[in-house]
Every structure is written in C-alpha cells, then in structure tokens.
Amino acid sequence: MTHLYTIPFSHYCEKGRFTLDFAGIPYQEQGALPLFHQFMMRKLPGRKTVPALMNQAGVFYPESDDIANFAIEYGQLPKQFMSILEQDDANILHEAHDQFAIHTRKLAYYFLFNHKKSMMTLCTPFANAAQRFMVGLSFNALKKRMFTYMKVNDAAVKESMDFVEQHISRCDELLTKSPYFYGDAPSILDIEYASFMTVVVMPMWWVNNILQQESPEFISDPYKSWRRQYENTKSYQWTENIYRTLRPATFKNERL
Numbered sequence: 001m002t003h004l005y006t007i008p009f010s011h012y013c014e015k016g017r018f019t020l021d022f023a024g025i026p027y028q029e030q031g032a033l034p035l036f037h038q039f040m041m042r043k044l045p046g047r048k049t050v051p052a053l054m055n056q057a058g059v060f061y062p063e064s065d066d067i068a069n070f071a072i073e074y075g076q077l078p079k080q081f082m083s084i085l086e087q088d089d090a091n092i093l094h095e096a097h098d099q100f101a102i103h104t105r106k107l108a109y110y111f112l113f114n115h116k117k118s119m120m121t122l123c124t125p126f127a128n129a130a131q132r133f134m135v136g137l138s139f140n141a142l143k144k145r146m147f148t149y150m151k152v153n154d155a156a157v158k159e160s161m162d163f164v165e166q167h168i169s170r171c172d173e174l175l176t177k178s179p180y181f182y183g184d185a186p187s188i189l190d191i192e193y194a195s196f197m198t199v200v201v202m203p204m205w206w207v208n209n210i211l212q213q214e215s216p217e218f219i220s221d222p223y224k225s226w227r228r229q230y231e232n233t234k235s236y237q238w239t240e241n242i243y244r245t246l247r248p249a250t251f252k253n254e255r256l
Ligand SMILES: N[C@@H](CCC(=O)N[C@@H](CS)C(=O)NCC(=O)O)C(=O)O
Pocket: 007, 010, 011, 012, 013, 048, 049, 050, 051, 062, 063, 064, 065, 105
C-alpha cells in the first residue's frame, strides 16, 4: 500500500491528497499534529516536511511536487499536468502559488492560535487524551513557540495579508480569461491553488470534513471577517467550483 504522511489540516497536504485522488491512486493516510508529526517522520528518510509519500516499493517522495510526479507515473492525469512547468510563465506562477501557501499558512496559524477553541477543536481527532491535555495545559507556551518558529508577528501578518490580496487579484485576472490556469484541462497549478485557497474559502467545511462532525465554533470572528472580504472574488467562486466538480466528496455547499 502507498502511504501518505500528513498534518491532516495542512493545505500542502491537501495538495498531495487532492493530486492522488484526482489521479485515482489509492493510498493510506497517516496524520499527526504539528510538532508531534516529527515522531511520525522520524522513521522516514530525507526531508521531514509533510506531505510525504512512501510507495509500495519503499521509494520515498518528500515534497508535494514529488507526489505529483509519482501520481503522473502511476495514475491517470491530464497529459500536461506537470510538464506545463517547463514553460517559464507557468513556473513563475507555480512559485507564486508556493509563496501564497506560505503566507496563507502564516495567517491560518495566526487566527487559530489566537482562538484557543479552534486549536483544541483541530487537535481533537488527531491527538490522544494525553497529548490534548498537554496542548491545553501548555497552550500559551506552544503558541509562543509556533509564532517564533513560523515567524508570526504583527508586521509579518500585515505582509502576508497584503501578499494574499495581491495574489488573489492577480489570479482573478488570469481565471477570468480561462477556466484553468493553463490549457484546457486541470494542471498542478489549479490543484495547488484550489488547495491553498481552502484557507480562505472553506476552512469550516474543510475542517468539518476532516473532523467528520460539525464544529460551528471553530472559526473566530476576526478569521471570519478577514476571509469574507474575498467571497465575491473570482478566485473564491472558482475554488468552490473546482471542489464541486473535481472533488465533490469533500465539498459541502453551504456558506459560513
Ligand atoms: N515545499 C514543501 C512544503 C511543505 C510544508 O511546508 N509542510 C509543512 C506543513 S504545511 C510542514 O511539514 N511543516 C512542519 C515542519 O516544517 O517541520 C512541499 O511542497 O511539500
């Protein structure tokens, strides 16, 4: 069996998972909380970020793009899925999407750690009682450590909000011209942008889906009002549509 190692609510992990599902490749997911994921990764070779994949033959794929290359080799994907990145403009956009992911992740941590209830909700299915107790007890110390590690501070948060705004508006323009970023079939550029946009578009559906239960108090008011400003953008509607059409099992048609 192919194993996918994740932090289940990470949008990079969603990129890996979405790519594998889209390619029709079966896999078994093993997830852990941030920090605790280091124990899970200890037994694996190479780099220690998630998503990471180990195939049946024991070959290790340490990056989401490596997972996409694996999916091309062993699954069913549109012909140009990765090869479009050989074109300069597609590759530049791919790198910009990656920066976007780093900024949205910073904002997600900022919103989550400023609302203890959100963080504890997210922990529930992935941590045992002892780990949850530890997270609850050391929440402020953990928050400080994560904010230092992820470089979350007021100036960085402002910079991330600005980057997100600019990137969404750039993508809005591109997506107005065509249903996909490149060509007439979904490529890695579409799958990754939709995955990274989940932080903006569907944090609650997304988390409810992972938790397999409704958690109405999951999102704090500041998070809600930040993400609401994007509700009428092309990118927002496009992401909903990508999920509705390519990933119906994870899509819930209800707005926050
Ligand atoms: N370039 C990597 C980035 C993955 C990444 O940053 N993953 C984060 C989770 S969102 C991670 O593993 N963080 C934990 C760590 O850095 O130890 C990829 O595309 O797979």
